[in-house]
Amino acid sequence: MEALTHASFEAAKGAVELAIGLVGVMALWLGLIKVAEEAGLLHSISRRLYPILKRLFPDVPKDHPAMSAMVMNIAANMLGLGNAATPLGIKAMQELEKLNPQKGVATDAMCLFLAINTSNVTLLPLGIIAIRASAGATDPAGVILPTLFATSISTLTAITVASFMRKLKRNVVNTDFSSNNSKSLLLPEADPLPPISSGHKLIVFSVVTVLLALIVHRVIQGPVLPALKEISSFWLIPLLMTGILLLGFSRGIKVYETACEGAKEGFNVAIKIIPFLVMILVAVSMFRSSGAFDVFVATISPLTDLIGFPPEVLPVALIRPLSGSGAFGLASEIIASSPNSFASYLASTLQGSTETTFYVLAVYFGSVGIRKYRYALIPALAADVAGALAALFICKLTY
Numbered sequence: 001m002e003a004l005t006h007a008s009f010e011a012a013k014g015a016v017e018l019a020i021g022l023v024g025v026m027a028l029w030l031g032l033i034k035v036a037e038e039a040g041l042l043h044s045i046s047r048r049l050y051p052i053l054k055r056l057f058p059d060v061p062k063d064h065p066a067m068s069a070m071v072m073n074i075a076a077n078m079l080g081l082g083n084a085a086t087p088l089g090i091k092a093m094q095e096l097e098k099l100n101p102q103k104g105v106a107t108d109a110m111c112l113f114l115a116i117n118t119s120n121v122t123l124l125p126l127g128i129i130a131i132r133a134s135a136g137a138t139d140p141a142g143v144i145l146p147t148l149f150a151t152s153i154s155t156l157t158a159i160t161v162a163s164f165m166r167k168l169k170r171n172v173v174n175t176d177f178s179s180n181n182s183k184s185l186l187l188p189e190a191d192p193l194p195p196i197s198s199g200h201k202l203i204v205f206s207v208v209t210v211l212l213a214l215i216v217h218r219v220i221q222g223p224v225l226p227a228l229k230e231i232s233s234f235w236l237i238p239l240l241m242t243g244i245l246l247l248g249f250s251r252g253i254k255v256y257e258t259a260c261e262g263a264k265e266g267f268n269v270a271i272k273i274i275p276f277l278v279m280i281l282v283a284v285s286m287f288r289s290s291g292a293f294d295v296f297v298a299t300i301s302p303l304t305d306l307i308g309f310p311p312e313v314l315p316v317a318l319i320r321p322l323s324g325s326g327a328f329g330l331a332s333e334i335i336a337s338s339p340n341s342f343a344s345y346l347a348s349t350l351q352g353s354t355e356t357t358f359y360v361l362a363v364y365f366g367s368v369g370i371r372k373y374r375y376a377l378i379p380a381l382a383a384d385v386a387g388a389l390a391a392l393f394i395c396k397l398t399y
Contacts, residue, residue, distance in 0.1 A: 003289045011285035015277040019270055026266035029087035032241060033072075034262025035248040035255055037065065044068075056116075056159065059099065059109045066095035070113055077120035087266060089117055089360075090367045097368040104371045108166045111376040114364055115158035118355040119383030122151045125352030131332055132348055137339040143348045146394045150353035154387030161379035168375075204250045211239065276366025280358050284322045293318070309392055310343045316350050317388045321357040321381065342399050349391040357384055 069092035076085035
C-alpha cells in the first residue's frame, strides 16, 4: 500500500511534467503544419492519396484536411519521427472531430486511425538502433527488417479487426455528409494559391542546392554507410522543417505569422490533454506497483514458455502498451547486458514494432474531448498481440 500511494502521486506529477514537455513540441509542429496547410501541401497530399485511403476511411470526404493529416502522421511514424508524429496525429484527430456528429463519441474513422497509429508500419526504428549501437551490438541496424515485418503484420491485424468491429457496431455513430453544411468542410477543387514568383523560385532553388551540397559533402567526407545512417537519423527533422518553411515562403505565405497561429493551437492542445494523461498514467503506475502486473506475468508464463518466448523479454512485450518509457528501460537493460543475444534481438524488435497503446489513446482522444472510446481499444490491443507474435516468429527465423 505504501508503494501504491507513492506511485499514485509520482505518476500524477509525471503526467503533468510529460504534458508540459509536450507544449514546446506541439507548438512547433502544429505551427509548421499550419504553414503546410496554408501553402496547399495538405490539400495536394489528400487529393493524390484519396483513392487509396477512401476504402479505409469511407466516412471522410474527398479533399478533407483529415486525409492528408492522417497520411503525414503515418509517414512520420514510418520514418521513426516520434516527436513529429504525435502533433500530426493530434491534428488529424482534430480534423476528424470536425466531421463528428456526436461530440464526445469516437467515430469509426477515429477508431481505425488510432488502431493504425498504434500499429504503424515502421521503416526506421531509429531510437532502438541507437541503443544497440551504443551497447556494442555487431549489427545495430539488423532489426530494421524484422521490425518492418512485425509492424506490417500488426497493421494488417489492426485494420482487419477494426473493419470487423465497424460492421458489428455500424449503427452506433453514423456520419452524414448529405447536408449542405458538410460541403463547407471540403477543400476547393482548384488550387486557390497564387503561382510561385521568379524571385521566390530563385531563393528556394538556392537553398535546396546548398542543402544537397551539404548532404553530398557529408557522404563523401567519410565512410558512406555511417554517413547515410547519420543523415537518416539526424537530418530528416531539419530537412522536413526547412522543406515546409520553403514551401510556405515560395507560395507567398507569411511564414512566421502563420506558424505562430498554429503554435497557439498546439499550446492549447498540450494543456487540454493533462487530465487524460494523469488518469491513465496513474492507473498504469498503480497497476504495476501493486504487484498485479507480476501476477499477470506469472499467470501467462506457462503459455509463453510453450511458444519459446524468453522469460526475460516477456515484461517488455507486456509493459509496452502501458508505458513506453518503462518498456524502453527494460529493453535497454537487456540490450546492454547482452547486445548480441537472441533476447536482445527480440527485445529490440518488440520495442520498435509495438506502441504505447493506452498513452496514444489518452492523448489523441483527450485532445478532442472524446470520452466514449467505443471499440477503439480492441483492434489496438489485437495489433499489439499480433506484433509481438510476429516479432517472435521473424526473430526466430532470422537470428
